[in-house]
Amino acid sequence: MAATAPDQTDQGSYDVEFRSVVKHFGDVKAVDDVSFALKRGSFHSFLGPSGCGKTTSLRLIAGFEQPDAGAIEIAGQSVVGVPAYRRPVNMVFQHYALFPHMDVAANVGYGLRQRKPRPSESEVAARVAEALELVRLPQLASRRVWELSGGQQQRVALARALINRPTVLLLDEPLAALDRKLRREMQIELQNLQREVGITFVLVTHDQEEALSMSDTIGIMKDGKVVQFGTPEELYDAPVNRYVADFVGESNFFPGSVASTDREGATLVTASGLTLRAPYSRLGTRLSPGDRGSIAVRPEAIGLWRPTRVPAGLDVTRPARLLNRIYLGDHSEFQIEAEGLGPVLVRLPKSDEAQELEPGDQVVMGWNHERALALGEG
Amino acid sequence: MLRGYAIFVYLFLYAPIALIVLFSFNSGNNASDLQGFAVTWYIKAAGNTLMLGALKNSVIIATASAILATFMGTMAALALQNLRGPLRVLFDGLTYVAIMVPGIVIGIATLIALVTTFDVTNALIADLWPGEAPPKLGLGYGSIIAAHTLFAMALVIVIVRARIAGMDRALIEASADLYADPLATFRQVTLPQLAPGIIAGFLLSFTFSFDDFVIAFFVAGSQQTLPIYVFSSIRRGVTPEINAIGTAVMLFSLTALITAQVLLRRGKRPAQ
Numbered sequence: 001m002a003a004t005a006p007d008q009t010d011q012g013s014y015d016v017e018f019r020s021v022v023k024h025f026g027d028v029k030a031v032d033d034v035s036f037a038l039k040r041g042s043f044h045s046f047l048g049p050s051g052c053g054k055t056t057s058l059r060l061i062a063g064f065e066q067p068d069a070g071a072i073e074i075a076g077q078s079v080v081g082v083p084a085y086r087r088p089v090n091m092v093f094q095h096y097a098l099f100p101h102m103d104v105a106a107n108v109g110y111g112l113r114q115r116k117p118r119p120s121e122s123e124v125a126a127r128v129a130e131a132l133e134l135v136r137l138p139q140l141a142s143r144r145v146w147e148l149s150g151g152q153q154q155r156v157a158l159a160r161a162l163i164n165r166p167t168v169l170l171l172d173e174p175l176a177a178l179d180r181k182l183r184r185e186m187q188i189e190l191q192n193l194q195r196e197v198g199i200t201f202v203l204v205t206h207d208q209e210e211a212l213s214m215s216d217t218i219g220i221m222k223d224g225k226v227v228q229f230g231t232p233e234e235l236y237d238a239p240v241n242r243y244v245a246d247f248v249g250e251s252n253f254f255p256g257s258v259a260s261t262d263r264e265g266a267t268l269v270t271a272s273g274l275t276l277r278a279p280y281s282r283l284g285t286r287l288s289p290g291d292r293g294s295i296a297v298r299p300e301a302i303g304l305w306r307p308t309r310v311p312a313g314l315d316v317t318r319p320a321r322l323l324n325r326i327y328l329g330d331h332s333e334f335q336i337e338a339e340g341l342g343p344v345l346v347r348l349p350k351s352d353e354a355q356e357l358e359p360g361d362q363v364v365m366g367w368n369h370e371r372a373l374a375l376g377e378g
Numbered sequence: 379m380l381r382g383y384a385i386f387v388y389l390f391l392y393a394p395i396a397l398i399v400l401f402s403f404n405s406g407n408n409a410s411d412l413q414g415f416a417v418t419w420y421i422k423a424a425g426n427t428l429m430l431g432a433l434k435n436s437v438i439i440a441t442a443s444a445i446l447a448t449f450m451g452t453m454a455a456l457a458l459q460n461l462r463g464p465l466r467v468l469f470d471g472l473t474y475v476a477i478m479v480p481g482i483v484i485g486i487a488t489l490i491a492l493v494t495t496f497d498v499t500n501a502l503i504a505d506l507w508p509g510e511a512p513p514k515l516g517l518g519y520g521s522i523i524a525a526h527t528l529f530a531m532a533l534v535i536v537i538v539r540a541r542i543a544g545m546d547r548a549l550i551e552a553s554a555d556l557y558a559d560p561l562a563t564f565r566q567v568t569l570p571q572l573a574p575g576i577i578a579g580f581l582l583s584f585t586f587s588f589d590d591f592v593i594a595f596f597v598a599g600s601q602q603t604l605p606i607y608v609f610s611s612i613r614r615g616v617t618p619e620i621n622a623i624g625t626a627v628m629l630f631s632l633t634a635l636i637t638a639q640v641l642l643r644r645g646k647r648p649a650q
Contacts (some may be wrong), residue, residue, distance in 0.1 A: 064551055084554040085563075091555045097548035101570045110566075111556035164556070 014076070015040045015168050015200040016061055021070035023056055030056040031067070032224035038168075038202065038217070043194050045203045045211035047247065048221035054204045057221070058170050061202065063087045075167045085114075090161035091170040095177065096153045098145040104156050105141040108132060111164040131163035134193070151182050158190075162197060169194075171203040175210065187214055208248055212236070220244050227378070228283070238282035241378030245281075245296045252302070252344050253294040255377075258287045266374040268293055272340035276316065278372035285376040294375050299347035301371035304334060304354040310364045317366035320344070322357050338365050395628070402621035419618040420626075429623060432607035436588055439519060439603060443526035444583035450527070451534025451583075452576055456568075458535070459542050476532035485596030488525040492517065492597060517599025525593045530583035537582070537642070541575030578638040585634045589627070 016038040023031040031053045038044045046054035059065045060072060063084030072079050079087055090111065098107050109128045112119055119127075132138045135155035145153060154174060161169055171190075175183045191214050194201045205211050211218050212232045219229045220243070228240045232248075239245035242253060254276060256268035265279035266287045276295045280286060287293050303314075310317060320338035332355060334346040344365060348354050357363060402420070406413030423429060458469055496515045504512045549571065553563040591605035598606060604627065611620055 062551075062555060064554075084551070085557050085559050089555075091552070093548050093552060095546075095548065097546060097552040099549060099552070099567060110553070110558075114557040114559075114562060160556070 013040050014038060015074065016202065017071070017073040018057070018060075019071040021057075021060065021067045021072060023060060023065060023067050029224045031060065033070075034224070034226050036219055036226060036229055038200060041198050041200055042216040043191065043201045043203070043214055045205055045215040045218045046221055047205060047208060047211040047218055049206055052221040053224040054221050055172060056224075058091075058172055058202060058204045061168065062089055062091050062170055088167040089170055090164050090166040091172060092154075092157045092161050092174045094172045094174065096157040098153055098156055098160070100145055102145070103141070104132070104137070104143050104145060104148070107145060107156055108159045108163055110160060127163055131159040134162060134196075135159045150178055151186065154178065154186060158193070162193075162199070165197075166199060168200045168202055171201060173205055174203075175205075175207075183210075190214060212248065218248075220247055230283070234283065238284065239296075239373070239375065240281065240284050242294045242296065242375045243378055245373065245375055249298065250345065251296040251298055253296050254341055255292065255294045258289050258291045258293050260289055261287055265369075266293060268295055268374065270340065274318075274340045276372070277369050278374040279370060281373045281375060284373065285378065287374060287376055292377050294377065295372050296375050297367055297372045299333065299345045302344065302346045302365055302367045304336070304346055304348065304352075304357065305364050305366075306357070307362060307364050309353075310366065314366040315369040317364055320363050320365045322359055322361045322363050324359055325357065336363065336365060398621050399625050399628075401618055402625040404618040404621070407617070419622040423619045423622045423626075426619070428602075429604075429607055432602040432604045435519070435601055436604040439522050439526065439594075440584045440587040442519075443523045443530055443587045444580050446523070446527045447530035447534050447583040448576060448580040451531040451579060452538050452572070454531070455535045455538035455542060458539065473532050473535050476529065477536065481529075481590065481592035482596075484525065484529060485593040488521070488528070488593070489517075489596045492521050492524075517597055518601050521597040521599065522594050522601065522603065525597050526583075526587040526590060529593065530586050533582055533586065534576075534579035537579040538572060538575045541572050545571050574641040578641045581634045581638040581641075585631045589631055
């Protein structure tokens with residue numbers, strides 16, 4: 001696809017490039033003909049469920065795995081066949097992998113001491129202090145690593161990687177082991193750190209919120225393939241298919257078979273006999289009559305009203321029953337059962353008059369065609 | 379009920395040992411007639427040149443076989459780690475068999491193997507030797523060290539293997555990721571991680587060799603180790619001196635065993 005194809009005239013501005021990379025483990029194709037190029041100095045995420053090939057992609061960049069076919073370049077240099085210890089990349093491991101027999105300073109200085117020629121101890125000490133300052137842990141240099149909290153270990157792992165000033169920093173689900181509040185803090189910190197050091201970051205995660213909030217670009221993966229590669233806005237506003245729309249943000253999906261299509265969009269008939277129309281996603285696959293497809297509607301694109309107060313001009317309206325309301329501060333989520341559509345999630349701001357509705361109320365839900373998307377199953 | 383039973387079991391286990399310790403401080407001449415407390419027999423044992431010679435032999439043999447077993451066992455454990463499938467199961471099985479084979483079988487087997495080898499090689503050397511008196515290989519230090527190494531190596535393999543299995547593979551990858559080549563990674567990460575297991579293996583090998591009677595008795599030739607000396611003195615009658623030597627040996631072995639246990643435990647803590 002156009003967005004991922006490496007631009008031949010602009011070679012120097014990419015830090016990581018995959019061209020038709022394939023990696024098997026036995027019979028399993030972990031990475032299946034994957035191509036992409038990551039811009040220098042950008043924050044990129046691979047997002048997908050476990051087993052989708054995102055971690056294998058990261059390990060291929062790190063050099064822990066070698067591809068069965070295809071080309072991998074780091075900073076314009078082919079690294080196929082180059083072992084991990086000769087690659088200008090560093091990794092933050094999922095469980096940090098700090099050396100338990102060394103103190104914090106020795107862990108952080110490890111990479112520098114492997115360099116040939118080896119830098120002087122005074123230089124190592126200065127750089128270690130600088131790196132610990134960067135992750136805001138200057139007072140912990142002489143601690144043993146198992147005395148640290150999860151968040152502190154995380155920062156030591158970051159310092160141990162960044163001190164080497166790598167071309168690319170790899171992060172393998174680095175925040176998965178932290179509690180929710182700390183994770184949020186570290187997300188912001190990682191983002192600030194990336195801007196500060198200007199190094200290309202590659203993050204692997206299964207947490208869509210994490211990927212959306214931190215990344216410049218995201219590659220959504222499934223079964224070893226990159227399903228869509230783009231900015232968070234592109235993925236959210238113009239998903240290529242239902243899989244991406246389901247992974248990025250939340251959507252209600254109403255599946256059906258395509259009855260008719262035109263240049264702008266498609267009309268689907270659901271199993272319950274309802275006819276729904278929606279425009280195509282800007283980057284989405286085009287549908288043909290007879291195809292299976294889904295109409296996707298974001299929870300915030302749907303309105304709820306008492307039967308007597310439904311506004312005029314809505315493209316779709318259905319009677320529904322309110323099952324549950326979840327108060328979330330500045331907004332609320334409503335679970336409703338709509339006739340012919342089944343369970344639907346609706347999200348409304350605090351100011352909406354629907355906030356007065358009680359579970360069990362009969363309501364009307366509705367949306368306009370242009371707020372929905374007609375997506376292929378994929 | 380159960381508590382009383384447990385007490386009885388421990389009494390049964392340790393009463394004889396406690397008796398030996400008690401009688402080693404006997405001031406009288408008879409091993410089974412307590413007449414008062416004194417350290418006379420310890421002083422007497424310390425001046426016994428036959429005993430001291432046997433002790434020296436035991437220390438040399440135990441040290442040599444422990445060093446050899448630790449070195450070869452560690453290498454074998456590292457190599458076995460890269461094996462997969464049925465071959466690995468086979469080698470694992472063979473390692474455990476080596477530990478479970480009774481000492482007497484190892485003793486007889488090594489004796490026969492050594493004597494047969496010596497017969498062949500001595501004849502060969504005699505043919506090839508240019509001078510008058512060709513050197514002859516025989517039983518002695520070498521054969522005891524070889525037999526003990528054989529057994530202790532299996533012990534070291536099992537201990538170091540357990541340590542490798544408990545080690546986080548990501549540490550090796552982290553080291554490679556931080557520019558350390560495979561040799562540097564082995565030196566700076568793998569070896570320190572395995573060290574508690576390796577040292578424990580050494581201590582266990584040492585105590586095994588130091589305490590062993592059965593295997594040594596078969597292959598010792600004219601050499602005396604401490605257990606063999608104790609055995610042959612008992613035939614001349616048990617004196618409190620034997621008790622004193624036994625107590626000293628036990629104290630020494632216990633220290634080594636406890637050190638090994640502590641090391642194996644402590645090594646696990648950072649992995650939490």
